[in-house]
Amino acid sequence: MINTLKTPLIQNVGTRRSLSLNGAFRTIVDPYENGYYDYRYQLQTSEGYFQNRKPTSKTDRVEYDFDRSETLRVPGDWNSQRDELFFYEGTIWYKTTFELELEPSRRLFVYFAGANYEAKVYVNGVLVGGHVGGFTPFNFEVTDQVRSGENVLIVKVDNRRRREGVPTLNTDWWNYGGLTRDVWLLDVPATFIRDYSLKLASRDADRITGWVQLDGAELAQRVTLRIPEAAIEVTTEADAQGFAKFDVPASLELWCCERPKLYAVEFSIQGERIEDRIGFRTLETRGHDILLNGVSVFLRGISLHEQAPRREGRAVTRGDAETLLGWAQELDVNFVRLAHYPHHEHTARLADELGLLLWAEIPVYWTIDWENPETLANAKNQLEELVVRDKNRASVVIWSVGNETPIGDARNRFMAELVASVRALDDSRLVSAALERRQVEPGIELIDDPLGALLDVVGCNEYLGWYDGLPDKADSVSFQTAYDKPLVISEFGADALYGYHADALTRWSEEYQANVYTHQIAMLERIPFLRGVTPWILTDFRSPRRPLPQIQDFWNRKGLISDAGQKKQAFFVLKEYYQRLIARFRG
Numbered sequence: 164m165i166n167t168l169k170t171p172l173i174q175n176v177g178t179r180r181s182l183s184l185n186g187a188f189r190t191i192v193d194p195y196e197n198g199y200y201d202y203r204y205q206l207q208t209s210e211g212y213f214q215n216r217k218p219t220s221k222t223d224r225v226e227y228d229f230d231r232s233e234t235l236r237v238p239g240d241w242n243s244q245r246d247e248l249f250f251y252e253g254t255i256w257y258k259t260t261f262e263l264e265l266e267p268s269r270r271l272f273v274y275f276a277g278a279n280y281e282a283k284v285y286v287n288g289v290l291v292g293g294h295v296g297g298f299t300p301f302n303f304e305v306t307d308q309v310r311s312g313e314n315v316l317i318v319k320v321d322n323r324r325r326r327e328g329v330p331t332l333n334t335d336w337w338n339y340g341g342l343t344r345d346v347w348l349l350d351v352p353a354t355f356i357r358d359y360s361l362k363l364a365s366r367d368a369d370r371i372t373g374w375v376q377l378d379g380a381e382l383a384q385r386v387t388l389r390i391p392e393a394a395i396e397v398t399t400e401a402d403a404q405g406f407a408k409f410d411v412p413a414s415l416e417l418w419c420c421e422r423p424k425l426y427a428v429e430f431s432i433q434g435e436r437i438e439d440r441i442g443f444r445t446l447e448t449r450g451h452d453i454l455l456n457g458v459s460v461f462l463r464g465i466s467l468h469e470q471a472p473r474r475e476g477r478a479v480t481r482g483d484a485e486t487l488l489g490w491a492q493e494l495d496v497n498f499v500r501l502a503h504y505p506h507h508e509h510t511a512r513l514a515d516e517l518g519l520l521l522w523a524e525i526p527v528y529w530t531i532d533w534e535n536p537e538t539l540a541n542a543k544n545q546l547e548e549l550v551v552r553d554k555n556r557a558s559v560v561i562w563s564v565g566n567e568t569p570i571g572d573a574r575n576r577f578m579a580e581l582v583a584s585v586r587a588l589d590d591s592r593l594v595s596a597a598l599e600r601r602q603v604e605p606g607i608e609l610i611d612d613p614l615g616a617l618l619d620v621v622g623c624n625e626y627l628g629w630y631d632g633l634p635d636k637a638d639s640v641s642f643q644t645a646y647d648k649p650l651v652i653s654e655f656g657a658d659a660l661y662g663y664h665a666d667a668l669t670r671w672s673e674e675y676q677a678n679v680y681t682h683q684i685a686m687l688e689r690i691p692f693l694r695g696v697t698p699w700i701l702t703d704f705r706s707p708r709r710p711l712p713q714i715q716d717f718w719n720r721k722g723l724i725s726d727a728g729q730k731k732q733a734f735f736v737l738k739e740y741y742q743r744l745i746a747r748f749r750g
């Protein structure tokens with residue numbers, strides 16, 4: 164099973180009564196999972212680390228002790244916190260304690276914004292749940308497991324890559340393991356507002372529709388929606404399952420990149436009020452065009468990994484997101500591809516505020532185990548957790564179901580399942596994927612991957628000038644597409660070591676990278692059905708596949724900005740292109 168004891172995801176935890184469990188956790192590095200299996204490889208019953216046992220007499224044998232073990236900072240990957248963990252792939256046990264004064268008729272949930280890759284969660288020695296997937300949130304109810312006074316939270320995190328995983332064994336990014344995102348204890352009323360959705364009802368933007376899902380014993384009760392600035396206050400009755408629907412006339416200022424208008428929205432029931440800030444906009448495609456609020460847009464974008472700016476490790480804080488999206492804005496982008504996995508929730512919330520459009524993606528990447536039903540269930544689950552979490556974010560316009568997956572019958576069936584799944588979860592956004600193209604004759608690249616027939620927007624990665632010929636090869640290439648749909652070139656790029664200068668044909672130099680961008684941009688300008696670009700990539704990022712000494716040193720150097728935050732020449736080539744597009748667009 165990919166998720167044991169899974170409880171439905173709680174929406175918008177940042178606004179709820181909570182206790183942050185972030186901080187220094189005691190940890191035990193456990194490469195043989197000795198705290199989970201006994202010497203016969205059977206589940207531990209008396210010596211599991213999750214029991215947090217202490218010796219009770221001088222003869223008692225206990226071969227672990229969290230409280231004398233080293234700590235790790237949470238949130239944060241373990242790879243960047245200790246040199247000996249830089250390449251570590253395996254299990255690390257985390258332990259923290261928290262004090263409680265239990266109140267009647269309150270419910271408590273432990274919530275993880277993300278843990279890479281597989282987590283098992285124990286409260287006071289009891290398994291409360293497990294989760295697979297390194298980049299999506301999960302929560303478990305612990306009301307019956309906690310007590311007044313001190314409580315013990317222990318989490319087993321295992322970041323080993325696996326053939327049947329999502330992603331699978333090979334990725335071009337670092338396998339940062341651990342409790343990489345925030346951990347909270349949520350304190351909610353006995354019946355609470357667990358989830359909600361609110362968006363424009365139609366293309367003509369004169370109504371909003373939505374729903375609220377309650378959770379608890381008193382489900383059939385009144386639910387009120389207020390949007391004070393839009394003079395909206397409406398109350399409806401939730402049904403016996405706690406589900407309440409809204410359909411309200413509205414006269415709203417629409418959210419857009421230039422004016423990212425967010426409305427204060429309040430949902431309330433007896434004993435609880437949840438606030439959020441939501442933007443309202445329309446989104447559709449028409450032939451090759453992408454229409455935002457009925458106006459065709461060109462997505463001036465950049466791809467982004469969650470690589471911490473100017474330091475080692477996974478980007479984890481809102482400050483990291485502010486730095487990274489700030490650098491993207493210096494490029495004059497209006498669009499960011501959050502590659503190749505769900506980024507932290509605060510990134511989409513920040514993009515809402517900044518007026519940036521987002522491509523969100525699940526890590527169905529390269530050679531996934533297409534025939535494995537567990538793998539499909541895992542991918543669907545990660546997709547659902549992403550959509551449930553970010554469905555109220557105006558900035559998110561594209562759900563991507565994968566990246567560079569090789570065409571084949573099993574893959575086509577798998578991806579068709581994902582497209583159907585995401586459309587069932589959310590019919591208001593565009594569905595895409597980063598496909599590959601094929602050369603049909605010298606100089607002609609054709610995009611006709613059968614998956615494209617199921618997508619709204621066709622993404623396509625190409626590396627003319629880096630993996631495919633030299634920079635000027637782009638001059639003699641034209642693109643064709645089998646689809647009357649918008650095209651986003653979702654990757655192109657080249658490596659450059661910041662500060663390495665040479666002529667424009669010396670690989671790894673800043674000049675070579677800039678040369679690739681110059682020829683690529685001239686080619687892109689010749690594609691009439693192109694509606695967006697997300698060059699690879701904003702910043703250098705760690706990859707185990709990039710060992711070249713003195714150049715890569717386990718960094719993928721395709722960043723326009725170095726790992727130290729320094730802008731390379733190609734940064735300014737792309738910026739100049741986007742400034743030309745802005746000027747042209749404004750006429």
Ligand code: GCU
Nearest residue numbers: 335566567624654699719721
């Ligand atoms: C691929 C892949 C990226 C990878 C990039 C590269 O297109 O999608 O994840 O990092 O190429 O080779 O740098």
